[in-house]
Amino acid sequence: HSEISVKDVKRITLEAVKHNSMKEIWLVIHRRVYDITHFHNKHPGGEEVLQEQAGADTSKSFEDVGHSSDATEMLNDLKPESERRLSIT
């Protein structure tokens, strides 16, 4: 998996995640922002649960489901704006 350095991480607020106007669907897991625009309809656990979580901090529900390590690995491919990592302040 890919290592990221602090300089690659831009910090934003949870409000900014909720109000991102780029027609992207973002959610937050463990203080990182993920872009699920192209993933939510491929989610093995269903499209609806992810749509409902748009803009939310889903750390707890993500853990409660008991997602596999494969699922956690998949987060690496869901960076917003493809190159940049966003983290919640």
Ligand code: HEM
């Ligand atoms: C972008 C983040 C997420 C990714 C990459 C992801 C990925 C996956 C994957 C790969 C599975 C198949 C089972 C496994 O490998 O663990 C799965 C199942 C599931 N996920 Fe997610 N998931 C995400 C977020 C969420 C969230 C936020 C919720 C709840 C609000 C959720 C609820 C579920 C449920 C209910 C299942 C089905 C479990 C089952 O059928 O037994 N997922 N997810």
